[in-house]
Amino acid sequence: MTTHGFALTAEGLFDFGASLRFVEDWPATSALPSDGQALRFAYCAESDWLPIGVTVTAAPGGVAVATTRAAGPRIRDEVARTLSLDVDGTGFAELGEADPVLGDLQRRSPGLRPVCFWSPWEAACWAVIVQRSSMLIAARLKQRIAERYGAKVIVDGRAYSAFPPPVTLLEAGGLGLPAQKEEWLRGLARAALDGVLTTEHLRALGPEEALAELRALPGVGPFSAGLILIRGAGAPDAFPGDEPRLFAILREVYGLPEDAPPAAYRRLSEEWRPYRSWASFLFRASTYGVMDDRKRTPH
Template sequence: MTTIRTGKHATKQQRAAFKYLGALDDSLASWVRSTGPIDAYEMPLPVNVSGPLEWFSFTIASRQLSRASAAAIYNRLVAQLGGSITAERVIATDEQSMRGVGLSYPKVRAIRGLAEHADDGLLELDRLAAMSDAEIQTELIALPGIGPSSAQMFMMRYLHRPDIFPANDVAVRAAVTALDGLDKRITPKAVERRSELWRPYRSYATSYLWGYIWELHHPSAG
């Protein structure tokens, strides 16, 4: 997963994160300095999403599938629901019709359950904006079909929260393991502790780590 370098067009936050992380006495710092400011939130999806419910619907649809297959199913679902995925349209559509676009029963139930909660206002952006990262995480993982990783990616990629750290992410752990020269892959608990140094820009540290491990395995692509 490559990182989006912003260079001279960097925002104030991007420059601040670059300056802070690059100045640390830490194994990540030299990579940060060589990379420059980045966009920690950029991750183009193969589909168009409008709103949290559509974002999570694609996330649920894409599990254990290629991006191409997930995009095809998601687009068929959008068409089935009349051009957009809204709580009202999902609730009004029977399970068999949703199954017809290629979704499994568990995925249909997850999207329908999520729509019911969205209909109650739990995914309203104004409401989420007033909440802390921890509060959002707690609420999201209590919803059907949303685990910690999905909640963290939503906060980082959709809500643009600057201090999210996915400690269970395999690529993040592989990057830290390589940077620190460890004999075996660092554990989620250990990497969570390790990430404290990168506060309040752990979303940026995460993106730098993704970029580092990508370049490590795809040097000709850099």
């Protein structure tokens, strides 16, 4: 099979090995086959909603990417966003110098950048599927939908199921989810087809405006809106307005009181501009084991 290749260069510190370790430990992607050397996946490209297979490996100064079909600038941008290589990260280390707590996380996993969903559309679907469910169960349900309704793409000799595009999910029969969730997913499919759930649209808005627009979508609350904007569209400088898990981590490491209001967390995050999303990601990633030194093997 013919493959097409291109390179992505990182501006600022970046460690592809750290990204791989996160993918292996994050429940949403832990089922992806891994050999510790490459990230392989299939998805429906946001630029045309057609399936594409991707292989990413380490390269000097960034990564090398091979795709199963020709990759124009928009697909290159999508792959770059997945690994947060579309953002100049040269100033991120300076935040850790000013904030010793954040600096400790940066030293424990140097070069780890946010790893995003393949598209805001997939992030939105995940946000609905995972509600009132464990991430491991949600991952299985999402994979089941991909295998039933998604295209099969051969990546390096192995078949990968791409999560179906909005139009397919809109027309699909039963998805094996509660009726309310299926209704929400179809509402999200309509929003994606209208151009609302796209990286270009969401990143063109200010973070607060984008979060407000996302909260107006079916089944999307404050937590889900933050997930879609930060881990779907890859917005580098947004702070979720209501994320209990993140707030619990911040309370512990910064010694905030149990009854600290949301405004206290927002004030804390102001020190992380213009990388509020990146800093928040590191705190969440610290709970997945990706920063365990025993996993720090060279790639």
